[in-house]
Amino acid sequence: MSDHSERDLLRELFPETARELFGSGAGATVPTLGLYPVADGRMALVSGGHLSELEPLEQKGTKAAHCDLCHVTRSRSEAGVFRVRATERTTLYLTLCLNTEHCQRRAGKQGLEALAERVLSRVAVGREE
Ligand SMILES: [Zn+2]
Numbered sequence: 001m002s003d004h005s006e007r008d009l010l011r012e013l014f015p016e017t018a019r020e021l022f023g024s025g026a027g028a029t030v031p032t033l034g035l036y037p038v039a040d041g042r043m044a045l046v047s048g049g050h051l052s053e054l055e056p057l058e059q060k061g062t063k064a065a066h067c068d069l070c071h072v073t074r075s076r077s078e079a080g081v082f083r084v085r086a087t088e089r090t091t092l093y094l095t096l097c098l099n100t101e102h103c104q105r106r107a108g109k110q111g112l113e114a115l116a117e118r119v120l121s122r123v124a125v126g127r128e129e
Helices: 002-013 015-023 102-119
Strands: 033-036 045-047 051-058 079-085 091-097
Touching: 002 015, 015 045, 015 051, 033 079, 033 102, 045 102, 091 102
Parallel strands: none
Antiparallel strands: 033 045, 045 051, 051 079, 079 091
16 A cells, blocks of 8 residues: 555655556556656656655766765766755755766665765655655
8 A cells, every 4th residue: 555655655756756667557567766767867766655856966166976876986977976865955965976877786776875864854745754
């Protein structure tokens, strides 16, 4: 029962992203934890029933970037800066490897959980577990 309402909530918050992730049909598998590339270079961070949308920012400078997920230092061309609008007043900036598949493998489940906690603790979704 909670699956259904969670998905409904996500559709309400991020209709486009939810559609890309879960499809529009019933019975689609809902990912429980992970970063998923969606359209326009955006990423979706999913943890349990929560979803945050990561919006890519213009690259500035040529300094090396430190990935907030796998904690590897990368060149600017290998990493991107993403903005997460947590609440109306809170915006979080994350640096992430552009090759998210390898990045997530390096970070492992623990790394993903830590990142999700960091992001979602600022996101007021307005619902309790
Ligand atoms: Zn990384």
